[in-house]
Amino acid sequence: MRQHFYTLAGGIAAIALFTGILYAGAAAIRDRESAATPDLVLETPDMSELEPTAGQAETGDDVPLDLGSSDGSAAGEGVADGGGSTNNARTETAARTIEPQQFGMPETVTSAPLERVEPRPPLSEPDKQAKAATGPTVLYRPVAIAAGVIQFDKFTLQIDGIEPENADRTCESGGKSWPCGVVARTAFRNFLRARAVSCDMPSGKTGTTTAACTLGGRDLATWLVDNGWATPLAGSPLEKRADAARKAKLGFYGDDPRDLNHTPMTFDDPTAGTGMDALQPDL
Secondary structure: OHHHHHHHHHHHHHHHHHHHHHHHHHHHHHHHHHHHOOOOOOOOOOHHHOOOOHHHHHHOOOOOOOOOOOOOHHHHHHHHHOHHHHHHHHHOOOOOOOOHHHOOOOHHHHOOOOOOOOOOOOOOOHHHHHHHHHOOEEEOOOEEEEOOEEEOOOEEEEEOOEOOOOOOOOEEEOOEEEOHHHHHHHHHHHHHOOOOEEEOOOOOOOEEEEEOEEEOOEEHHHHHHHOOOOOEOOOOOOHHHHHHHHHOOOHHHOOOOOOOOOOOOOOOOOOOOOOOOOOOOOO
């Protein structure tokens, strides 16, 4: 029991000693600050020094100007009448007149009823203006769905200058029928090879449109007519090329290119004259 009492008393004494040290340190810090920083004394100005003298009141020195008017007439009246009439001159200053024409329409215009006029005609045709501004449009990833008909993501394009072809078209040759429309589409796809084409049309078209297109600087309509896979429109300058393809029996005007009997193939024998019995592999 006595040991617990001594322990408790020692703890209380330690706390008291620590508190006393803290208070002594705080008092020492306050004494140093008070010695280093002198007390500041606020000075009150004498209001009598700010009051105008009798000479200043008579001559009007240090009197604020009245900016209520542009010509300063109110300020002059206040000085002439004395200090008593200066306040009245300030309150009774006339407002400066303004020109209403500078801030609004004349009454002759605002009071008249509104009249609708016809819009002016356009300066140029929209299509020609768009072509002149944008130039040829480059179209990517073309897919031939027929000879002369190309499909893109958002629209279908018919090559200008030729008649539309159908992939279901059939032709007769040597008493046999062959799917010339499918063969023409395949030939057109092999020519395109998913390369980008340049067409004379504004961008942003949708649905179905007709335009002249080129691929690598070669006109697509001209290529189709030269190979016999398209029929030019009546009166088109491509009719002479179509006649040449008809005489050469190309495309629609010839035989089925899939029939190898009409185009016998010859092979060169690399073993002829060498005394070799078997073909040598390619190196």
